[in-house]
Amino acid sequence: xxxxxxxxxxxxxxxxxxxxxxxxxxxxxxxxxxxxxxxxxxxxxxxxxxxxxxxxxxxxxxxxxxxxxxxxxxxxxxxxxxxxxxxxxxxxxxxxxxxxxxxxxxxxxxxxxxxxxxxxxxxxxxxxxxxxxxxxxxxxxxxxxxxxxxxxxxxxxxxxxxxxxxxxxxxxxxxxxxxxxxxxxxxxxxxxxxxxxxxxxxxxxxxxxxxxxxxxxxxxxxxxxxxxxxxxxxxxxxxxxxxxxxxxxxxxxxxxxxxxxxxxxxxxxxxxxxxxxxxxxxxxxxxxxxxxxxxxxxxxxxxxxxxxxxxxxxxxxxxxxxxxxxxxxxxxxxxxxxxxxxxxxxxxxxxxxxxxxxxxxxxxxxxxxxxxxxxxxxxxxxxxxxxxxxxxxxxxxxxxxxxxxxxxxxxxxxxxxxxxxxxxxxxxxxxxxxxxxxxxxxxxxxxxxxxxxxxxxxxxxxxxxxxxxxxxxxxxxxxxxxxxxxxxxxxxxxxxxxxxxxxxxxxxxxxxxxxxxxxxxxxxxxxxxxxxxxxxxxxxxxxxxxxxxxxxxxxxxxxxxxxxxxxxxxxxxxxxxxxxxxxxxxxxxxxxxxxxxxxxxxxxxxxxxxxxxxxxxxxxxxxxxxxxxxxxxxxxxxxxxxxxxxxxxxxxxxxxxxxxxxxxxxxxxxxxxxxxxxxxxxxxxxxxxxxxxxxxxxxxxxxxxxxxxxxxxxxxxxxxxxxx
Numbered sequence: 001x002x003x004x005x006x007x008x009x010x011x012x013x014x015x016x017x018x019x020x021x022x023x024x025x026x027x028x029x030x031x032x033x034x035x036x037x038x039x040x041x042x043x044x045x046x047x048x049x050x051x052x053x054x055x056x057x058x059x060x061x062x063x064x065x066x067x068x069x070x071x072x073x074x075x076x077x078x079x080x081x082x083x084x085x086x087x088x089x090x091x092x093x094x095x096x097x098x099x100x101x102x103x104x105x106x107x108x109x110x111x112x113x114x115x116x117x118x119x120x121x122x123x124x125x126x127x128x129x130x131x132x133x134x135x136x137x138x139x140x141x142x143x144x145x146x147x148x149x150x151x152x153x154x155x156x157x158x159x160x161x162x163x164x165x166x167x168x169x170x171x172x173x174x175x176x177x178x179x180x181x182x183x184x185x186x187x188x189x190x191x192x193x194x195x196x197x198x199x200x201x202x203x204x205x206x207x208x209x210x211x212x213x214x215x216x217x218x219x220x221x222x223x224x225x226x227x228x229x230x231x232x233x234x235x236x237x238x239x240x241x242x243x244x245x246x247x248x249x250x251x252x253x254x255x256x257x258x259x260x261x262x263x264x265x266x267x268x269x270x271x272x273x274x275x276x277x278x279x280x281x282x283x284x285x286x287x288x289x290x291x292x293x294x295x296x297x298x299x300x301x302x303x304x305x306x307x308x309x310x311x312x313x314x315x316x317x318x319x320x321x322x323x324x325x326x327x328x329x330x331x332x333x334x335x336x337x338x339x340x341x342x343x344x345x346x347x348x349x350x351x352x353x354x355x356x357x358x359x360x361x362x363x364x365x366x367x368x369x370x371x372x373x374x375x376x377x378x379x380x381x382x383x384x385x386x387x388x389x390x391x392x393x394x395x396x397x398x399x400x401x402x403x404x405x406x407x408x409x410x411x412x413x414x415x416x417x418x419x420x421x422x423x424x425x426x427x428x429x430x431x432x433x434x435x436x437x438x439x440x441x442x443x444x445x446x447x448x449x450x451x452x453x454x455x456x457x458x459x460x461x462x463x464x465x466x467x468x469x470x471x472x473x474x475x476x477x478x479x480x481x482x483x484x485x486x487x488x489x490x491x492x493x494x495x496x497x498x499x500x501x502x503x504x505x506x507x508x509x510x511x512x513x514x515x516x517x518x519x520x521x522x523x524x525x526x527x528x529x530x531x532x533x534x535x536x537x538x539x540x541x542x543x544x545x546x547x548x549x550x551x552x553x554x555x556x557x558x559x560x561x562x563x564x565x566x567x568x569x570x571x572x573x574x575x576x577x578x579x580x581x582x583x584x585x586x587x588x589x590x591x592x593x594x595x596x597x598x599x600x601x602x603x604x605x606x607x608x609x610x611x612x613x614x615x616x617x618x619x620x621x622x623x624x625x626x627x628x629x630x631x632x633x634x635x636x637x638x639x640x641x642x643x644x645x646x647x648x649x650x651x652x653x654x655x656x657x658x659x660x661x662x663x664x665x666x667x668x669x670x671x672x673x674x675x676x677x678x679x680x681x682x683x684x685x686x687x688x689x690x691x692x693x694x695x696x697x698x699x700x701x702x703x704x705x706x707x708x709x710x711x712x713x714x715x716x717x718x719x720x721x722x723x724x
Contacts, residue, residue, distance in 0.1 A: 031110050034396030035086055035152060040163040040336065043084070047161060049075040050168035051204075054158060056133055057175040058217055062140040066133040070158055071126060079120040085113040085127075086155035086162040089134040094159075096130040113159050133157050144180075144218020144237065146280055146295060150288060151337050151398035154210040162395065164209040165335045165441040172202045174217060182217035183235060183276045185292045206272050206291060207439045209333045214290035216278040223248060227256030230270070235278040238302055239720045240689075247302045254316050254358065258323035261354045267431050271331050271438070277322075281722035286318045289325030289347070296322070298722075304688035306649035309605040313367060316358050320351035332434055335441040338392040340401055342444050345388075345410035349418075352411065363606065368415070369545035369570045370610045376409035377472070377578055381550075385470040388413065389444060405470075412548050413466045416500050417451070419546070420462070425454035457499075465496050473498045473549040475519075475541065486517070486524055486541065488549070497521065502547025505540040505568060512563070514543060540564075545571045550578055555586040558594050566604050573598075573607070577614050580622075588622035592631065599658070600638045605651060612658045619662060628664075636668045644682060652685050660698055669702055676710075689718065 030038075053071040076083070087094070091108040098104060099119040104127075107114040115127065137153040139146050147157065155162040172184050178198050182188075186203040205213070220235035223244075232255065238244050255277070263269055274292045283297035300318055303311055328350060329343030356364050379385050388410050390401055418426040429451040433442065436450070444467065445460075452459040473488040473496075486504075490496045499520040505512050517524045538560060541551040545567045553575040561569065579585040586594075595615040602608045619628060619635070639662060643655035663672055674680035675687075676695045687695075696714035700707040 031084065031112055031114070032394070033110050034394040035155075035162050036394050037336065037392070039084060040165070040395070043161055043163065044165055046077045047074055047166055048077070049073075050161065050166060051171065052158075052160060052168055052213075053171040053173075055173040055175070058145065058177075058180075060143070060177040060180075062142060062145075066135065066138070068131050068133040068158060070129045070131065072129070072160070073124070073126050076120055076122060076125050079117055079122045082117050083115040083120055085115070085159040086111060087113050087131075087134075087159040088153075088156045093132045093134065094129065095132070096128075098128040100126055111155070129159055131158065141218070144216070144220065144280075146216040146218075146278065146283075147214045148284060148288060148295070149213060150211040151340065152211065152395040154213060160210055162210050164211065164333050164337060167207045167209050167333070167439065167441070169207055170205040170213050172205075172215060174200045174202075174215065176200065176217050180218050181220045181222055181235060182215060183233065183278060183293045184215040185213060185272075185290065187274050203273065208291050208330065209441075212289070212291050212330055212333075214288075214293050214295070216280070216293065216295065220278070225252045227252050228260055230256070230259065230275060232274075233276045235276075236298060236302070237281060237722055238279070238298060243302050243304070246305070250315075251301050251319070254319045255323060257358055258320040258351075258354050261320075261357070262324060262327055262350065265350070265353075265427065265430075266327050266434055268327065268331070268434055268438070270326065272326065275326075281720075287322040289322045289330060291326065291330050294322045299690065304690060305686045306653060308650035308654055309362070310609050310654075311650075313355060313359060313362060316355045317351045317371075320354035321347045324350035324354070327434060331439065332437040333441050335443050336392060337395060337398040337401065338390060339444050340398065341388050341406035341410050342447070344402075344406050345414050348407060348411045349414045363566050363604075365545060366566045366570050366604075366606050368411075369567060369574070370606050372408040372411055373545070373548075373574055374577075374610070374613070375404040375407070376412060376548075377574070379404045380409060380470065380472045381578065381581065387470045388467045409548075415546070416466070416548070417459075417462075419501050420457055420499070421451060421455045426451070429454050462499055465498055469494075469496060471496075475547075475549055475551050477552050484539075486519065486552075488519055498548065500547055500549075502542045503544035505543035507538050516544075519547075540568055540572060542571050542575065543568050550582065551575050553579055553585060555590070555594075558598075561598065566607060569604075569607055570610060573610055573614065580618075588618050589627055589631075592618045592623060596631075596635055596638055600642050603651075605654065608651065608654055612654065616658065616661055632662070633665050633668075635662055636665060640668075640671075643685070646684075649684055649686055652682075656682070656685055657694075660695060663698075664702070669699065673699060673703070689720070689723065693718065693723065 051073045055069045057067045059066070072085070088111045094108065094113065097106050097113070099115055100121060102119065104119055105116055134156045137148055137156045139148060149157070152162055154160055170185060172186070174182055175194065175197055176182060178193070178196055182200055184202045185205040185208065189201045189203050192199040216235060220237055222233055222235055224231060224233040232252065234251065236244070255275070259270055259275070272292050276292060277294040277296060279296050279298040279301055281298050283295060285297065286300050287294060287296045296318070301315055303315060324347040325343060328346030334340055334342055352364070352368055355362070386405055388405055392398060392401065421429070429447070432450050433447050437446070444463070448459050448463050471492055474491050476487050476489055478485050478487050488497055497520070501516060501518050503514050503516045505514050507513065538557060540557060541553065553572065555576065557572055564572065576586060576591060580588060580591050592615065595611050595618070599608065599611045599615055602611060636659065639655050639659040643652050643659060646652040646655055659668070660672060663669055671680065672695060675682070676692060676699060693714060696710050700710045703710065
């Protein structure tokens with residue numbers, strides 16, 4: 001009996017002990033790889049006033065490891081549970097941890113450094129870490145490196161609380177070779193010589209999210225200018241002094257224009273301590289909006305001679321986009337990366353506004369149409385389309401959210417939203433949004449709540465369709481009593497309606513009439529241009545390029561090409577292409593023939609780019625080998641002739657690049673080979689080193705028997721080592 005009693009007592013003890021351990025362990029979310037939403041919510045509830053003091057020793061030899069120390073200071077509201085820091089590296093990279101002045105009994109598991117609750121205080125805490133920095137996001141090159149931590153990659157370099165709604169300040173110290181330069185988020189405070197090295201101490205940064213912490217270090221040339229009373233510096237590695245001289249003034253001026261416009265639009269002065277930028281060879285993106293230290297792909301800003309109108313506009317848009325992020329994304333940041341699209345749509349939308357005063361000769365409505373609609377439709381027409389706003393259970397999946405929908409459909413949605421509210425109401429709402437959440441975080445619903453006060457429309461319902469669901473409407477013509485009508489149909493059969501505004505152009509004689517329609521309840525009547533009871537005339541739907549969806553179109557409308565305005569031409573091309581892909585209206589072969597005629601005589605560079613992109617897509621993907629062989633040589637002739645006859649160098653370059661990409665015949669490839677060998681130099685055609693590299697790549701693929709010779713020869717001609 002006593003034995004049974006003892007066994008029962010022991011069993012109960014184990015049970016209660018297990019329950020106690022379970023209760024303690026459930027205070028923390030389950031530790032998993034990455035940064036789970038649950039962990040982020042738990043940390044946000046208890047952490048504040050975070051500061052990272054980081055020292056990194058960056059050796060000249062990229063094979064050597066980077067020794068590092070870090071001090072993390074923070075306020076803790078609840079010390080009853082363990083504290084989890086994120087570090088996506090192996091445990092042996094951590095060499096020592098002290099918590100509040102004492103050696104820590106930490107654990108390392110599933111990419112996390114876990115500090116026991118017994119070592120923590122309610123209130124002020126300090127964690128000191130000695131470690132070897134992770135390098136997967138440091139982009140080390142032989143004589144330079146740069147960080148790129150978006151969306152969740154700061155944790156690959158050093159331990160921290162990696163989530164956008166735990167903004168922190170950073171005190172950075174870099175030990176670098178004496179002949180290197182560096183920039184970071186904050187100004188440089190002091191430089192200490194250390195023989196072959198030097199120690200740079202930067203000021204404390206402003207309050208920023210971890211993905212915005214950054215530095216660039218290496219052998220760079222520095223250019224400093226004062227623009228509109230603001231000093232800014234640029235780091236670059238371009239060895240072509242002529243290219244630098246041609247571009248440097250415009251690069252600084254475009255930044256200055258964007259900053260002034262944004263300060264005026266937002267009513268908020270530039271909110272950070274400094275404004276610098278670095279131009280990096282082979283940078284992964286067009287640009288990245290690190291606070292005070294923007295990074296750009298060098299070739300996106302340093303353009304070759306005789307850049308096209310499109311290239312100049314793209315550069316201005318990129319600079320405006322990254323500068324807009326200083327307010328939209330940096331000053332006010334998404335609370336979780338499921339709203340990463342908000343910072344991108346704000347920056348894209350503002351960039352489209354900013355470039356207007358810089359390029360008064362550009363048709364900006366046409367530019368918006370050709371830049372955004374084809375790319376958005378490329379995803380939204382498919383069964384695998386994703387909504388603008390998507391769920392995100394873990395930050396390690398954040399990279400999957402980027403794509404054409406957030407970069408191209410979201411600005412279209414935002415333009416419709418501004419039209420619905422009105423420009424002044426929209427601007428007022430954005431100013432309230434920035435003021436309310438400055439140096440903090442916000443969600444898309446937070447903005448909708450603010451904007452909802454500026455209109456009588458139900459913006460929550462509007463947003464549900466446009467933002468939270470995927471796809472696009474299909475528009476069908478129908479008779480509505482005595483008038484023709486246009487009806488929205490949901491291809492997913494979910495009875496959704498995309499409220500939107502667009503125009504219809506119609507005519508029965510020589511006069512085109514524009515009529516603005518608001519499709520808010522699924523169908524809307526329109527005039528068809530008929531007079532005196534005659535049959536309906538020609539109709540071009542979405543004539544202003546504002547609407548979003550698959551619009552009905554007639555191939556015969558191409559006969560009216562010369563009577564259309566530029567935006568109408570762009571809308572017609574896009575509608576024809578989208579209907580062609582749906583197997584409607586026109587076959588790929590017939591459309592290819594029509595595009596060949598258009599491309600050979602179109603003067604507008606934006607329309608020329610659009611028609612040539614469609615032409616090349618059809619040529620390579622939507623006609624058979626037999627059809628391609630039948631039309632190839634004639635298409636080559638048209639493009640080469642158009643190139644020779646083009647009066648301005650930028651159009652000449654556009655035609656040449658299309659010819660290069662289309663060329664398949666032996667005679668065309670021989671001609672391109674002669675151009676590459678500089679034996680044939682068409683008058684007025686200016687080719688840069690990058691152009692010759694692209695031409696060599698093209699020829700190496702199409703002339704496989706000579707590929708080794710071409711590649712070896714071209715490598716020997718490349719003067720800038722960064723382009724090899």
